[in-house]
Amino acid sequence: MLNNIGFMESLFSSPLFLAANLAQNDYIGFTFFIGYMAMFAASVFFFMERSQVDGKWKTSLLISGLITMIAAVHYFYMRDIWLETQTSPTQFRYIDWILTVPLMCVEFYLILKAFGAKIGLLWKMIAYSMLMLVAGYLGETVFRSNSVVWGIISTIGYVGILYEVWLGSARKLANNSNDPNLQKAFSALSWFVLVGWAIYPIGYMAIETDGWLRGVISVTNMDLIYNIGDAVNKIGFGLVIYSLAVSSSAKPKAA
Ligand SMILES: *C/C=C(C)/C=C/C=C(C)/C=C/C1=C(C)CCCC1(C)C
Numbered sequence: 001m002l003n004n005i006g007f008m009e010s011l012f013s014s015p016l017f018l019a020a021n022l023a024q025n026d027y028i029g030f031t032f033f034i035g036y037m038a039m040f041a042a043s044v045f046f047f048m049e050r051s052q053v054d055g056k057w058k059t060s061l062l063i064s065g066l067i068t069m070i071a072a073v074h075y076f077y078m079r080d081i082w083l084e085t086q087t088s089p090t091q092f093r094y095i096d097w098i099l100t101v102p103l104m105c106v107e108f109y110l111i112l113k114a115f116g117a118k119i120g121l122l123w124k125m126i127a128y129s130m131l132m133l134v135a136g137y138l139g140e141t142v143f144r145s146n147s148v149v150w151g152i153i154s155t156i157g158y159v160g161i162l163y164e165v166w167l168g169s170a171r172k173l174a175n176n177s178n179d180p181n182l183q184k185a186f187s188a189l190s191w192f193v194l195v196g197w198a199i200y201p202i203g204y205m206a207i208e209t210d211g212w213l214r215g216v217i218s219v220t221n222m223d224l225i226y227n228i229g230d231a232v233n234k235i236g237f238g239l240v241i242y243s244l245a246v247s248s249s250a251k252p253k254a255a
Contacts, residue, residue: 029082032083039068039075039234039235040072042235057245057249061245063106064241067100067104068234070100070103077089086220094133094137094140098129104233105161106122108186115174125161128157128164132158139207144207148210148211165189165193170186182248188240192233197229199228203222204222
């Protein structure tokens, strides 16, 4: 029969109480916890604020909340894997990205739709994201000893997205929109893609076997870099959409 002590022991070693294993100096572990809570809080914020904006912006805010919510759920699992094994939760990382990066493409499409964006633009950006993420995953896992080659293939997808938002049809639609709020937000989002997203290939280059920055950044810091990148990009991206939605919604009439 399970006595009380045995019961307490098994309760506290259950996944529910895994957090007790977070060591004082496990700084990467800290960022998994902070990332989880920040994504969770951001989701609550985006969902609640939907009631404050005009109808056509509600979908954009919903997508912002879904992006951070999907990330929060994956961070919930990634925290545990990190605490248990102190290794990268690569599968969860990429499952998260393969859902959230296409949703970020949807955000671009939604804000440009009123100015003539065609659905083909969305599919093109999603295809580039898939190429970028599938190649990145293969380089981090199955073909890790050839991570440089897969990193380069992945970068082709990244450059495709960069091209669309900086020079391609997405940029042209924004330029022709004659809407200063939209143009400001579009330019902020483009900077996120150029600077915020560039954080990820830097983390990837820490791969020990042939990564270009191996020895400069240790591979254990890859998760630190990815965690910071995710918080900046997912929450920051959502906030840009939020402020565009607020500034483009009709002001409430003074009483
Ligand atoms: C919320 C998650 C986001 C915005 C993730 C973005 C991920 C990338 C931009 C990843 C890019 C990569 C390369 C350009 C080359 C090396 C492999 C990757 C997948 C790390």
